[in-house]
Amino acid sequence: MLVTITTTHVPATDLGYLLHKHPERVTSVDLSFGVAHVLYPEASESRCTAALLLDVDPIGLVRDREGEPLAAYVSDRPYVASSFVSVAISRAFGTALGGRSKERQELAERAIALEATVSVVAARGGESLARRLFEPLGWTVEIERIALDELHPEWGEGRALRLALRGTQTVASLLAHLYVLLPVLDDDKHYWVDAAEIDKLLRHGEGWLEAHPERELVTRRYLRHQRSLVRAALERLEPLLDEESEARAAAGEDALERPLSLDARRRAFVRETLREAGVRTVADLGCGEGKLVAELAKERFERVVGVDVNARALEIAGERIAKLPEHARRRVELMTGSLVYRDARLVGLDAATCVEVIEHLEPERLDAFERALFVAARPGLVVVTTPNREHNALFPSLAHGALRHSDHRFEWTRAELEAWARGAAERRGYDVRFAPIGDEHPEHGAPTQAAIFTRKDGAA
Known part of the structure; x- marks a missing residue:
């Protein structure tokens, strides 16, 4: 799995300060399911790109699984962006995700020109859902559909997409949007979901989730359709929604233009x-x-x-x-x-x-x-x-x-x-x-x- 983050903010190499990863070094972070590597394929004053390369261990995913061993091995899990990427973002870019920068705090709080690409996204809901999730947040979305097999185009397209986001936002906002919405697109998580996930959702969704037109879908999928958790999360979001959009929501302008x-x-x-x-x-x-x-x-x-x-x-x-x-x-x-x-x-x-x-x-x-x-x-x-x-x-x-x-x-x-x-x-x-x-x-x-x-x- 590959996720890249690019900026043309000058000097673009300030991206290293924002992500807390030096452009001249490769950083590796061990995870329970593999290794996340952070490297910079380009780093100049005018353009800088950080790449998060996630190497998932497919054997480790099924080592203790019982039942149908072949079905477990024939899986797209190691190759598509999902909750694995969210965990990698939180571990590799945790400080940036929290909006903090020791050397460039004012820049961390500033919206700059950003572009993010995700090489392969698992998208249950396809291109339409991807746009409905990211466009209301201010991103320009570019999508390329991926064929099931390039040698056999007659097989049609699968549920995987290549995703590119462009916009002017803070790095923390970009990471939060990816952290929450990639598992939502996939409609699955690789780990057990309990009440602690509500706090994660509200923390990383602060300032945008309460007014998102797909907030109920985001909440439901992020919490793996567990009704009690979904209900509790929406109840906690409701007061925020009332404060954020009470005036406009009543008149309908927000819904019209969103x-x-x-x-x-x-x-x-x-x-x-x-x-x-x-x-x-x-x-x-x-x-x-x-x-x-x-x-x-x-x-x-x-x-x-x-x-x-x-x-x-x-x-x-x-x-x-x-x-x-x-x-x-x-x-x-x-x-x-x-x-x-x-x-x-x-x-x-x-x-x-x-x-x-x-x-x-x-x-x-x-x-x-x-x-x-x-x-x-x-x-x-x-x-x-x-x-x-x-x-x-x-x-x-x-x-x-x-x-x-x-x-x-x-x-x-x-x-x-x-x-x-x-x-x-x-x-x-x-x-x-x-x-x-x-x-x-x-x-x-x-x-x-x-x-x-x-x-x-x-x-x-």
């Missing part, structure tokens, strides 16, 4: 835009439950301000921030405020973000929004994202002419966003450019559209 991973893609786009501009201080206006604020606090931003008019949303954001490391918590300020009123507390910040918020304003209040943001606060950089109404035609569950959220006051076409943004930029002394977020349709465009404003009288 298959496209728009929430994760939007935040990744905003983070990358801020990083490219060299931003140090930023306010997230309409921060809601604080997902973007928490992600920015984990990176190198010196000050992150979250502003929202909803007291309950800020309370949840506060609980989320409280879970961050102390150095990240110190960078965050949460405050009650409105997008349409001048706020002296926001003056002097490098940037402001307004992610899927502007469409909740009454159209007649857009002028007040402009004045509060572009005149009073006047940050060097402003990032506004909003739904693209043209793309709504591609949502099968959305009625013709309906809006994505019951609280939306409007949704703009691409031309309408550009008309408003160019007018606001001209009126308020900014330049503006536009970008799509999400997969683009040749006719209907991307599901989310962004306007990036840069102040003319100074760099961001």
Whole structure:
């Protein structure tokens, strides 16, 4: 079994610090079922790849097994990614899985460009399930189906896939996703499952499992369909779900967009835009439950301000921030405020973000929004994202002419966003450019559209 992790973060060799394995050495870890080797087939400033090679002892797997010896030996267990890989990840990359790095802690908490490949995955549920598991987490998924026998294509395809994941996330998130979801894809585990597995699932699923659209399937398969364990795990997840998605789940917007991973893609786009501009201080206006604020606090931003008019949303954001490391918590300020009123507390910040918020304003209040943001606060950089109404035609569950959220006051076409943004930029002394977020349709465009404003009288 072979799993590779690649980054193009510069310097890419920092991957060695994140995984706690030196690029110039081969590290071997003895396991009860074989040996895990960690090596680096490439390690340069621009690109670095770590490979986890798992050598499973097939004789050891069946040594004490009674019954049908031939059936035990004729098995794909030594050759497909499964719970064996999860154990190898926890043993070989345990510190990285926990999000810790002695030499590069800030980098360990930062989302970077990552690519993971798994040479052969056991997938009961096939390509469709693999996508349903990984795409909602923000990964771009590439899959190659593997024939049962390359010399006999008429035999068809088996249940094995080659899997590649690409995205901008922390190394700890990548390892946690693989740790939990590879056994889920396989729908089996090589060891006895008891109540301790619930703690493992919730620990490594923290921050993503509670809102995952396949959370019940993940829980059921991870716990090997043991009803009492599954029920206990879901009961422990339920309060987290209520806190994380109470506001949006009721309206249905989250469920509508989740298959496209728009929430994760939007935040990744905003983070990358801020990083490219060299931003140090930023306010997230309409921060809601604080997902973007928490992600920015984990990176190198010196000050992150979250502003929202909803007291309950800020309370949840506060609980989320409280879970961050102390150095990240110190960078965050949460405050009650409105997008349409001048706020002296926001003056002097490098940037402001307004992610899927502007469409909740009454159209007649857009002028007040402009004045509060572009005149009073006047940050060097402003990032506004909003739904693209043209793309709504591609949502099968959305009625013709309906809006994505019951609280939306409007949704703009691409031309309408550009008309408003160019007018606001001209009126308020900014330049503006536009970008799509999400997969683009040749006719209907991307599901989310962004306007990036840069102040003319100074760099961001």
